Amino acid sequence: MEEAVKTTCPYCGVGCGVIATVADNGAVSVRGDPDHPANYGRLCSKGSALAETLDLDGRILHPEIGGQRASWDEALDLVAERFARTIAEHGPDSVAFYVSGQLLTEDYYVANKLMKGFVGSANIDTNSRLCMSSSVAGHRRAFGSDTVPGCYEDLELADLVVLTGSNLAWCHPVLYQRLAAAKAKRPEMKVVVIDPRRTMTADIADLHLAIRPDADVALFVGLFSHLVANNAVDQNYVAAHTAGFPEVFAASAAVSFGEVLERTGLPAMQLREFYRLFTATEKVVTCYSQGVNQSSSGTDKVNAILNCHLATGRIGRPGMGPFSLTGQPNAMGGREVGGLANMLAAHMAIENAEDRDRVQRFWRSPAMAEKPGLKAVDLFQAVADGRVRALWIMATNPVVSMPDADAVEAAIKGCPFVVVSDILKDTDTVRHADVLLPSLGWGEKDGTVTNSERRISRQRPFLAAPGEARADWWQLAEVARRMGFAEAFTYAAPAEIFSEHAALSAFENAGSRDFDIGAHARLIGQAYEALAPFQWPQPAGRARAESRFFADGGFYHADGKARFVAVRPVDADRTCADYPFTLNTGRIRDQWHTMTRTGKSARLSAHIAEPFAELHPRDAIELGVGNACLVEIESPRGKAVVRALITERQARGSIFVPMHWTDQFAANARIDAVVPAITDLVSGQPASKNVAVAARRFKVAHYAFAVSHAKPTEADAAYWALAKADGGWRLELAFAGPVENWADWCRRVFSIPKTVEPLGYADAQTGDVRLAFFDGTRLLAAFFLACEPVAVARNWAIAQLGAEHTNMRKRFGLVAGRPGADKPDPGATICACFGVGVNQIVAAVRSGCHSVEAVGVALNAGTNCGSCRAEIRGIVDGCLATAAE
Numbered sequence: 079m080e081e082a083v084k085t086t087c088p089y090c091g092v093g094c095g096v097i098a099t100v101a102d103n104g105a106v107s108v109r110g111d112p113d114h115p116a117n118y119g120r121l122c123s124k125g126s127a128l129a130e131t132l133d134l135d136g137r138i139l140h141p142e143i144g145g146q147r148a149s150w151d152e153a154l155d156l157v158a159e160r161f162a163r164t165i166a167e168h169g170p171d172s173v174a175f176y177v178s179g180q181l182l183t184e185d186y187y188v189a190n191k192l193m194k195g196f197v198g199s200a201n202i203d204t205n206s207r208l209c210m211s212s213s214v215a216g217h218r219r220a221f222g223s224d225t226v227p228g229c230y231e232d233l234e235l236a237d238l239v240v241l242t243g244s245n246l247a248w249c250h251p252v253l254y255q256r257l258a259a260a261k262a263k264r265p266e267m268k269v270v271v272i273d274p275r276r277t278m279t280a281d282i283a284d285l286h287l288a289i290r291p292d293a294d295v296a297l298f299v300g301l302f303s304h305l306v307a308n309n310a311v312d313q314n315y316v317a318a319h320t321a322g323f324p325e326v327f328a329a330s331a332a333v334s335f336g337e338v339l340e341r342t343g344l345p346a347m348q349l350r351e352f353y354r355l356f357t358a359t360e361k362v363v364t365c366y367s368q369g370v371n372q373s374s375s376g377t378d379k380v381n382a383i384l385n386c387h388l389a390t391g392r393i394g395r396p397g398m399g400p401f402s403l404t405g406q407p408n409a410m411g412g413r414e415v416g417g418l419a420n421m422l423a424a425h426m427a428i429e430n431a432e433d434r435d436r437v438q439r440f441w442r443s444p445a446m447a448e449k450p451g452l453k454a455v456d457l458f459q460a461v462a463d464g465r466v467r468a469l470w471i472m473a474t475n476p477v478v479s480m481p482d483a484d485a486v487e488a489a490i491k492g493c494p495f496v497v498v499s500d501i502l503k504d505t506d507t508v509r510h511a512d513v514l515l516p517s518l519g520w521g522e523k524d525g526t527v528t529n530s531e532r533r534i535s536r537q538r539p540f541l542a543a544p545g546e547a548r549a550d551w552w553q554l555a556e557v558a559r560r561m562g563f564a565e566a567f568t569y570a571a572p573a574e575i576f577s578e579h580a581a582l583s584a585f586e587n588a589g590s591r592d593f594d595i596g597a598h599a600r601l602i603g604q605a606y607e608a609l610a611p612f613q614w615p616q617p618a619g620r621a622r623a624e625s626r627f628f629a630d631g632g633f634y635h636a637d638g639k640a641r642f643v644a645v646r647p648v649d650a651d652r653t654c655a656d657y658p659f660t661l662n663t664g665r666i667r668d669q670w671h672t673m674t675r676t677g678k679s680a681r682l683s684a685h686i687a688e689p690f691a692e693l694h695p696r697d698a699i700e701l702g703v704g705n706a707c708l709v710e711i712e713s714p715r716g717k718a719v720v721r722a723l724i725t726e727r728q729a730r731g732s733i734f735v736p737m738h739w740t741d742q743f744a745a746n747a748r749i750d751a752v753v754p755a756i757t758d759l760v761s762g763q764p765a766s767k768n769v770a771v772a773a774r775r776f777k778v779a780h781y782a783f784a785v786s787h788a789k790p791t792e793a794d795a796a797y798w799a800l801a802k803a804d805g806g807w808r809l810e811l812a813f814a815g816p817v818e819n820w821a822d823w824c825r826r827v828f829s830i831p832k833t834v835e836p837l838g839y840a841d842a843q844t845g846d847v848r849l850a851f852f853d854g855t856r857l858l859a860a861f862f863l864a865c866e867p868v869a870v871a872r873n874w875a876i877a878q879l880g881a882e883h884t885n886m887r888k889r890f891g892l893v894a895g896r897p898g899a900d901k902p903d904p905g906a907t908i909c910a911c912f913g914v915g916v917n918q919i920v921a922a923v924r925s926g927c928h929s930v931e932a933v934g935v936a937l938n939a940g941t942n943c944g945s946c947r948a949e950i951r952g953i954v955d956g957c958l959a960t961a962a963e
């Protein structure tokens with residue numbers, strides 16, 4: 079019997095409901111949950127491909143100590159003993175946890191309770207430091223609490239949606255689709271995108287402001303002055319519910335329009351138009367994400383935005399408000415349990431003695447942390463210099479995602495005792511673990527997550543635990559018991575943890591704290607199993623009609639008023655003669671972070687299969703970098719080598735490189751090795767989007783492309799980038815010089831038996847080499863080498879892995895590296911769901927499909943998850959424009 083289980087997508091903070099079905103033969107399929115209020119049935123390309131990421135390839139199936147298989151008892155005893163001993167010898171601050179917004183709330187709650195209430199240190203920080211901490215700090219300064227006031231519906235109800243530092247189309251695709259659909263229905267609705275790059279999100283924008291890096295404070299300070307000058311201030315709201323207006327008024331007045339123009343680099347017309355729209359429109363939502371948070375002025379950027387919404391009283395009402403988009407599936411849940419080093423549980427403050435006392439009484443804890451702990455960057459610094467001597471890393475990959483990543487790797491390597499809980503055996507971080515604990519992954523684990531609009535949903539298991547893998551909360555509770563805290567960690571199931579968390583949120587609360595889910599404090603067994611998605615707050619016995627905050631004030635500072643925060647624009651140009659470019663880093667549509675899951679899907683890997691650097695065409699010319707050449711990016715911290723992608727979407731002087739590639743997928747593309755650990759002074763969040771770098775052509779003698787049935791072993795090449803492909807793997811390569819015997823090289827890297835002779839040729843004149851290895855009618859590997867970037871059609875070559883090569887003509891066709899006349903090259907994949915390539919779309923446009931919809935009818939492209947619709951529109955528009963010339 080097929081079983082359909084309602085659960086939640088494990089990727090972005092939109093938090094879409096998913097229905098997973100397991101067929102009798104074990105095959106899993108997923109679809110959007112039509113009843114879930116985040117997505118109403120929609121899923122993006124990553125959500126739709128979830129079933130392709132669930133295989134057990136590379137999973138850790140049992141604990142390991144020093145690389146050797148161990149029993150759970152041995153591993154847990156060792157972790158408890160080493161942590162206890164380190165604490166006894168060096169004090170509670172000599173140990174630390176580094177956790178993740180991808181933990182479930184239950185896991186996170188237990189980790190935080192153990193460290194802050196029982197170890198007695200606040201040295202627990204999380205990858206949310208790299209993600210949300212500027213928003214948390216900005217919210218707390220303005221509101222007195224870390225509250226996101228609005229909900230998703232506001233984006234549909236607004237007349238103006240401002241997206242700043244957010245690539246919503248790629249990073250929160252279903253929310254983007256909801257916005258795009260609302261705008262299609264009400265074309266008078268305006269969208270403004272503020273981003274130094276022209277991203278796919280700008281596709282639906284009425285106005286795109288290509289702002290200079292980190293000029294956001296200037297932009298919003300200028301807006302504040304404009305609102306005041308044009309009588310847009312809501313005097314009643316400001317008088318009744320806020321404090322600090324005069325100071326901000328004075329600070330803003332000190333920044334002239336001319337200064338704003340200069341700092342933002344925007345044309346005056348555009349800036350005026352944005353200010354006019356914002357001033358004239360009552361229903362405004364301002365959404366922001368990492369272009370705001372990941373900055374040395376991140377917290378000020380947040381407050382500059384909040385100031386404008388507070389001044390106009392546009393907050394907490396339908397279609398109005400500031401909206402911080404959370405990145406990870408449970409970034410919000412992590413904030414609820416107080417997982418950051420400078421927070422306490424249930425939105426209480428660690429620096430507040432009453433709060434500490436309250437939590438201590440509730441937990442009956444022997445040793446409460448008395449001061450904030452180390453924030454991520456400082457934490458790894460403390461690991462490096464030996465202040466932290468035992469570290470537990472859970473559900474995050476800091477060797478890839480932390481700034482100054484090589485120094486972080488060295489710190490982890492040098493740490494006397496490192497525990498890693500992960501699902502994969504081989505990641506850039508896992509490889510340095512002394513103790514490796516196998517965790518449950520999505521589909522196996524059981525608990526709750528909270529999305530960007532404060533909606534708590536269940537993640538339910540539908541697969542059996544593989545091998546000996548166990549839940550993260552269980553691992554933590556077992557170690558806590560072994561450290562002597564058995565009574566406080568008796569949990570037998572996640573429901574018990576959730577109800578304790580809910581009870582703490584209501585404990586001595588009575589409306590004094592925003593986070594209150596007391597209605598669920600006695601949730602057990604079946605009720606927890608059946609828990610439907612709900613938005614907080616949900617206090618016990620006091621039904622709340624409104625799920626938004628602050629329309630009528632009620633802020634969480636002692637006087638109930640919000641604070642305006644006087645912020646000043648700062649000079650953020652870090653470039654100099656040696657490092658003349660600004661490196662900006664971020665995400666692509668179809669990969670998730672360090673690729674440990676999305677990298678398993680051939681379909682998702684087809685969208686962009688290689689690490690790249692987006693360069694402006696004029697910069698590329700000056701650097702002598704042609705399209706598809708390799709480019710080296712260097713800062714004083716490190717280097718990376720990636721493919722050049724030349725595009726007008728990129729501003730001059732600025733380079734965009736994705737954050738995703740790891741040492742597992744490329745030779746040298748961990749971009750955080752290049753990013754220095756510059757942080758926001760208030761939040762401690764690293765500035766990942768504004769790095770001074772040098773760029774140059776990476777000179778190589780040969781470029782190559784290969785497809786292989788077997789996973790290639792580590793290639794000794796100057797450059798390589800590996801990706802999953804249908805029927806095997808694809809490998810981009812470059813070599814500094816010739817290799818003695820190319821056939822032998824291929825045999826070694828593609829695990830081909832010595833007995834298999836290649837079909838192919840080496841052209842001494844052009845330097846081209848083409849080799850194909852067959853096992854009967856099946857292709858084992860094909861290798862194409864040239865002195866220029868290899869022009870062979872990638873999708874065609876990949877398709878040969880699955881094809882039957884019945885006769886010699888076909889086999890020679892492969893070596894010639896040309897698609898047969900019968901099989902045109904589909905080009906780079908645009909629609910991941912149906913595998914439709916750019917060439918196919920261009921052909922469809924040429925044959926009369928002049929809209930995204932028409933292309934959809936002809937090719938199905940863009941008709942499933944819709945994530946690629948913006949790209950299809952770009953291709954259609956591009957073709958039509960070319961045709962009109």
Ligand SMILES: Nc1nc2c(c(=O)[nH]1)N[C@H]1C(S)=C(S)[C@@H](COP(=O)(O)OP(=O)(O)OC[C@H]3O[C@@H](n4cnc5c(=O)[nH]c(N)nc54)[C@H](O)[C@@H]3O)O[C@H]1N2
Binds near residue numbers: 090249369664
């Ligand atoms: N496909 C995909 N989706 C994801 C993720 C993923 O890995 N892959 N990760 C999730 C997570 S954890 C997060 S945090 C979110 C992040 O979601 P986003 O914040 O939307 O994504 P980013 O690409 O990091 O950065 C957003 C934009 O900020 C712009 N930017 C850079 N500097 C500035 C600046 O100074 N000012 C302004 N206004 N903009 C600037 C960048 O050009 C970039 O387009 O995505 C989530 N969704």
Ligand SMILES: Nc1nc2c(c(=O)[nH]1)N[C@H]1C(S)=C(S)[C@@H](COP(=O)(O)OP(=O)(O)OC[C@H]3O[C@@H](n4cnc5c(=O)[nH]c(N)nc54)[C@H](O)[C@@H]3O)O[C@H]1N2
Binds near residue numbers: 475499520671
């Ligand atoms: N340069 C640059 N750096 C960045 C960013 C950027 O924009 N630019 N963005 C930053 C942001 S916003 C974020 S959120 C981080 C993300 O960076 P990371 O958190 O380091 O990235 P992930 O790949 O999501 O790491 C999750 C790890 O947990 C494992 N895992 C998956 N599920 C589970 C589970 O259930 N339990 C356990 N124990 N393990 C599991 C995965 O295999 C993987 O190793 O990167 C940050 N770094």
Ligand code: SF4
Binds near residue numbers: 088089093117251253
């Ligand atoms: S938008 Fe996509 S990645 Fe984000 S939760 Fe929904 S399906 Fe998952």
Ligand SMILES: [Mo]
Binds near residue numbers: 208209210405406
């Ligand atoms: Mo994030």
